[in-house]
Amino acid sequence: MIPLLKRLGLNTYDVDSTSHIQVDTDKCVQCVGKPCTISCPAGTYEASPDGKIIVHYERCLECGGALVICPYGAIKFRFPNGGVKYKYG
Numbered sequence: 391m392i393p394l395l396k397r398l399g400l401n402t403y404d405v406d407s408t409s410h411i412q413v414d415t416d417k418c419v420q421c422v423g424k425p426c427t428i429s430c431p432a433g434t435y436e437a438s439p440d441g442k443i444i445v446h447y448e449r450c451l452e453c454g455g456a457l458v459i460c461p462y463g464a465i466k467f468r469f470p471n472g473g474v475k476y477k478y479g
């Protein structure tokens with residue numbers, strides 16, 4: 391059996407030219423725990439020194455976890471035109 395991190399490393403990405411994730415970063419300033427930065431397995435969400443969030447949309451695994459965990463409903467998501475291609479579903 392191939393370990394999870396090795397399997398994820400075999401994924402390929404067809405990255406869109408624009409982000410498929412939009413974040414209302416004004417809401418992020420009041421979000422103390424910033425759970426999106428902890429829960430995303432791909433590190434898509436990074437806390438910025440100004441209290442907002444930087445989105446690395448090209449890393450997104452399209453799992454939807456951040457949408458569920460965000461306590462402020464600050465994330466708008468659509469599936470990208472390209473996106474991740476899983477080697478192992």
Ligand code: SF4
Nearest residue numbers: 418421424426460464
């Ligand atoms: S969980 Fe939501 S409100 Fe909190 S930092 Fe992340 S995107 Fe912003």
